[in-house]
Amino acid sequence: MDTPILTADSLVKKFGGLIAVNGVTLSIKKGDMVGLIGPNGSGKTTLFNILTGVYKPDSGKVFFNRERIDGLQPHQIYHKGLVRAFQMPRILQRMTVLDNLLISVKNPGDKFLPALFKRKNWLKFENDIRNKALEILEFLGLEKHCYVPAAELSGGQMKLLEIARALISEPSMILLDEPTAGVNPVLANDIYMKFREIKKNMDITLFIVEHRIELLIGHVDKVHVMHQGKIIAEGKPDDVINNEDVIKVYLGSV
Amino acid sequence: MADPLMYLLDAVAYAGIFGILSISLNFEYGYTNLANFGKVAFFMIGAYVTAIMSSLKYPFIVNSILAILITGVIGVLTSLPALRLKEDFLAITMITLGEVMKLIIKNEEWLAGGVWGISGIAPAIVIPGLTFRERLIIQIALIYGILIACYFICELIVKSPYGRVLKTIREDELIASTYGKNVFKYKVQVFAVGSAMSGLAGGLFAQYIGTVNPYMFEPTVTFAIWMMVILGGPANNLGAILGAFMVEGFQRSSRLLKDYLNLPLDPVNLQVMLTAILVITVVFYRPQGLLKEKIKPYEGSLHKIIASKFMEVKSWIRRS
Numbered sequence: 001m002d003t004p005i006l007t008a009d010s011l012v013k014k015f016g017g018l019i020a021v022n023g024v025t026l027s028i029k030k031g032d033m034v035g036l037i038g039p040n041g042s043g044k045t046t047l048f049n050i051l052t053g054v055y056k057p058d059s060g061k062v063f064f065n066r067e068r069i070d071g072l073q074p075h076q077i078y079h080k081g082l083v084r085a086f087q088m089p090r091i092l093q094r095m096t097v098l099d100n101l102l103i104s105v106k107n108p109g110d111k112f113l114p115a116l117f118k119r120k121n122w123l124k125f126e127n128d129i130r131n132k133a134l135e136i137l138e139f140l141g142l143e144k145h146c147y148v149p150a151a152e153l154s155g156g157q158m159k160l161l162e163i164a165r166a167l168i169s170e171p172s173m174i175l176l177d178e179p180t181a182g183v184n185p186v187l188a189n190d191i192y193m194k195f196r197e198i199k200k201n202m203d204i205t206l207f208i209v210e211h212r213i214e215l216l217i218g219h220v221d222k223v224h225v226m227h228q229g230k231i232i233a234e235g236k237p238d239d240v241i242n243n244e245d246v247i248k249v250y251l252g253s254v
Numbered sequence: 255m256a257d258p259l260m261y262l263l264d265a266v267a268y269a270g271i272f273g274i275l276s277i278s279l280n281f282e283y284g285y286t287n288l289a290n291f292g293k294v295a296f297f298m299i300g301a302y303v304t305a306i307m308s309s310l311k312y313p314f315i316v317n318s319i320l321a322i323l324i325t326g327v328i329g330v331l332t333s334l335p336a337l338r339l340k341e342d343f344l345a346i347t348m349i350t351l352g353e354v355m356k357l358i359i360k361n362e363e364w365l366a367g368g369v370w371g372i373s374g375i376a377p378a379i380v381i382p383g384l385t386f387r388e389r390l391i392i393q394i395a396l397i398y399g400i401l402i403a404c405y406f407i408c409e410l411i412v413k414s415p416y417g418r419v420l421k422t423i424r425e426d427e428l429i430a431s432t433y434g435k436n437v438f439k440y441k442v443q444v445f446a447v448g449s450a451m452s453g454l455a456g457g458l459f460a461q462y463i464g465t466v467n468p469y470m471f472e473p474t475v476t477f478a479i480w481m482m483v484i485l486g487g488p489a490n491n492l493g494a495i496l497g498a499f500m501v502e503g504f505q506r507s508s509r510l511l512k513d514y515l516n517l518p519l520d521p522v523n524l525q526v527m528l529t530a531i532l533v534i535t536v537v538f539y540r541p542q543g544l545l546k547e548k549i550k551p552y553e554g555s556l557h558k559i560i561a562s563k564f565m566e567v568k569s570w571i572r573r574s
């Protein structure tokens with residue numbers, strides 16, 4: 001299938017005089033796992049923020065499943081099936097690790113009256129979803145911490161929780177902002193294997209910011225390279241790392 | 255004080271009414287981080303609705319339902335614009351609301367008796383031939399019945415997926431909206447529920463005292479409710495009730511002091527000073543309040559919640 005799930009058309013975002021995203025156009029195929037690389041401050045996170053409705057672009061359009069989504073609120077974009085995980089883990093400190101996960105799922109008990117009067121209904125749902133959550137916590141080695149306040153996790157564990165939260169919501173597309181930063185290399189590779197599994201089994205499209213290119217190679221279908229707010233290259237990972245411009249601005253400087 | 259038992263029962267009744275207010279603020283602030291500094295406005299509106307309706311000879315149940323509806327709607331109408339702005343504006347809007355409402359009531363004599371207020375409000379339950387003390391006990395039963403109902407409604411809500419969303423909004427609004435929760439809608443709902451509960455407390459207050467006037471609804475009432483939540487423990491409903499008892503008990507006992515001690519200063523000032531010391535001490539040594547928020551998975555059904563509450567109270571009594 002060649003239908004794009006997500007399309008960005010000439011996106012621009014300025015912060016005062018700084019142009020963080022400067023005319024980004026890209027298109028992501030349904031069911032692909034795509035990487036986004038680029039030096040620090042090149043605008044990757046800002047691009048994610050535009051795609052998920054945190055920022056409104058100064059100009060340009062975003063289409064998700066052919067529907068225009070720029071200008072929508074983040075919660076509306078979630079219901080279209082687009083979800084993201086943050087670069088800096090945003091952990092709900094005074095809530096259990098499990099609750100941190102469960103918040104990402106559409107729950108019949110999220111509404112006021114059903115929460116009060118249809119307890120049986122959502123209790124059953126909670127039971128099912130909890131098992132799924134425990135499974136993913138176990139995969140990430142967090143199952144022991146399931147019921148502790150999330151504030152007690154280490155920095156790396158918080159990062160894992162941030163990813164787990166996005167994975168469990170089972171949208172049609174997930175944006176991950178440096179999912180394995182601060183995660184040990186072995187687990188990082190396992191996480192990429194997990195992404196592949198999710199992509200294959202659940203047909204979820206993944207768009208991943210990653211600084212460690214070696215992690216992307218072999219896992220992703222395509223890589224986009226960003227520099228100073230622009231996409232300077234895109235293509236198969238092997239081609240991209242041999243691209244002269246990319247070597248100059250990114251790989252060469254590492 | 256002629257009859258110390260009466261004084262005590264009166265304090266218990268007051269603590270019950272304020273317990274409802276404290277729970278409602280806890281719902282707004284403790285769970286959702288909505289800083290409502292206009293609690294007294296909704297309390298006052300509830301009291302006046304009940305007073306006016308009672309003077310038209312309507313029964314308490316009708317008055318209460320009306321008080322709940324009117325305060326709920328006013329809660330929505332005032333929060334709709336305020337919540338769209340930054341957090342600080344909510345606080346300012348709510349403080350202003352309280353003062354404006356009081357001014358309206360003071361100046362519109364045709365509506366609510368102006369500065370003289372309304373008196374002769376019939377109690378909710380009238381049984382002829384009872385002594386004053388018996389009537390007081392019936393009042394306490396009524397107040398505590400409603401308090402317990404409010405408590406369980408709040409417990410059931412905060413221990414549900416809905417409550418999880420509220421806590422998420424408290425911790426990080428961006429996460430709530432990233433995961434599909436319409437933060438604005440939730441806040442308006444919480445405001446409506448919190449305001450309606452305050453209105454109900456106002457109605458109880460009016461029928462208990464039998465008279466209302468604008469001077470009963472000074473901003474100090476709002477601050478007393480805040481103290482109850484802060485002292486008792488935000489995001490802990492038992493804590494909120496405990497806080498109501500503490501503040502009420504503390505205010506009463508410091509008022510009593512003046513009868514027994516010959517102090518070289520005005521007892522009202524002394525009360526303010528002692529209250530300040532109490533708040534500072536608790537906030538300093540126990541910033542999460544006396545009863546901390548329980549961060550643990552919630553029990554599913556109502557009887558499990560009741561059972562765990564029972565154990566909690568038991569262990570708490572044993573410790574103290």
Ligand SMILES: Nc1ncnc2c1ncn2[C@@H]1O[C@H](COP(=O)(O)OP(=O)(O)OP(=O)(O)O)[C@@H](O)[C@H]1O
Nearest residue numbers: 015018020038039040041042043044045046047087
């Ligand atoms: N809210 C903001 N206000 C002002 N400037 C911002 C804001 N967010 C980002 N910027 C600026 O925009 C530029 C791009 O930032 P962005 O976070 O998108 O980079 P990035 O590619 O994600 O970098 P990194 O790899 O370090 O995460 C930076 O120069 C940053 O300082």
Ligand SMILES: [Mg+2]
Nearest residue numbers: 044045046087
């Ligand atoms: Mg970034």
